[in-house]
Amino acid sequence: MHKCFVVSYTKKSDVSRISYRYSMRGNAISVKSSIKDLGIIFDTKFSFTNHVITMCKSAFSVLGFIRRSGNVLNSISVLKSLYCSLVRSKLEFGSVVWNPFQFYLSSAIESVQKKFLRYLYFKQFGHYTTVVPYEELLSLYGLDSLDKRRRVAMLTCLHKLASGALDCETLLHKLQFNVPRHNSRSRFLFSPHYSRTKLGANSPLNSMMRIYNGLVSDPNIDLLNGSHIVFREYVFSILNN
Numbered sequence: 001m002h003k004c005f006v007v008s009y010t011k012k013s014d015v016s017r018i019s020y021r022y023s024m025r026g027n028a029i030s031v032k033s034s035i036k037d038l039g040i041i042f043d044t045k046f047s048f049t050n051h052v053i054t055m056c057k058s059a060f061s062v063l064g065f066i067r068r069s070g071n072v073l074n075s076i077s078v079l080k081s082l083y084c085s086l087v088r089s090k091l092e093f094g095s096v097v098w099n100p101f102q103f104y105l106s107s108a109i110e111s112v113q114k115k116f117l118r119y120l121y122f123k124q125f126g127h128y129t130t131v132v133p134y135e136e137l138l139s140l141y142g143l144d145s146l147d148k149r150r151r152v153a154m155l156t157c158l159h160k161l162a163s164g165a166l167d168c169e170t171l172l173h174k175l176q177f178n179v180p181r182h183n184s185r186s187r188f189l190f191s192p193h194y195s196r197t198k199l200g201a202n203s204p205l206n207s208m209m210r211i212y213n214g215l216v217s218d219p220n221i222d223l224l225n226g227s228h229i230v231f232r233e234y235v236f237s238i239l240n241n
Contacts, residue, residue: 005032009044040094046199048098052105059090059112067119076120080141083116088146095150096157101202109146110134117141148239151211156232158208162223174205188213189223 006022006029022029034043034050041051066082073079091109100106117137122128138145144152160166162175178191190209195201215221218238222231 004029005035006030007032007035007042007044009046038094040097048100049102049105051098052100052108055090056108056112059087060115062086062090063112063116066116070119070123074123076124076141079120079123080143087112087116091146092149092153095153096204099150099154099204099207101198101207106147113143113146117143144236148236151239152232152235154204154208155211155215155235156228157204158212159223159228159231163225163228165228171205176209187216189216 004024008031021031034041036042041048041054043050063083066079066086069082070079091112100109114134114137117134117140118128118130120141121132121137132140134145157166161168161171174193176191176193178188190213192206192209192213193200193203195203195206200206212221212223215235215238220234
């Protein structure tokens with residue numbers, strides 16, 4: 001019983017108005033406004049704000065450990081390996097589900113990597129920098145922005161779904177392909193579902209379809225064939241940070 005909770009998902013502003021209570025073997029099941037499932041925090045509004053904030057705090061904590069341990073490490077490659085395995089992995093786990101559309105949440109996630117890159121700059125050149133642009137630091141140390149990596153992850157998931165590598169008939173049926181009208185110049189492969197809310201418009205599938213539509217100018221993009229690993233590497237090479 002202590003592992004079972006009830007979370008109600010609703011558009012209503014006051015969740016407490018949902019008065020129905022669930023029980024199991026005569027024992028009432030506790031009601032929560034958010035719950036962690038498979039490492040991702042879901043709240044009653046599917047906003048994932050709490051998840052992103054909690055994730056960033058955890059990532060900053062681990063980054064602090066790396067920086068303190070870095071006093072005896074001078075190898076940039078070793079520090080990068082520690083960051084990618086211990087910090088960046090935290091910032092990317094399950095990102096296809098919770099990828100934020102709010103700028104302030106994306107900036108909060110990116111700030112973790114910015115802090116690490118400034119630390120690498122300090123280790124290499126002996127002083128911190130607030131002048132060198134983030135894009136130059138990414139290029140200097142051979143990393144991609146976390147926003148770009150999330151977009152690539154979503155496109156890779158879309159490729160797996162469309163090519164059959166990801167066997168999920170329910171999601172596959174929800175892909176909405178664009179059927180151009182006569183004499184239409186539209187080259188978009190997908191027609192994202194219309195939604196009256198930002199949450200619906202930026203749902204995972206809608207985001208995948210919209211990001212892919214932005215790549216239609218590239219003739220080498222093939223969503224239905226080939227290895228998803230090859231597809232992922234090619235998308236990495238053509239997406240901008």
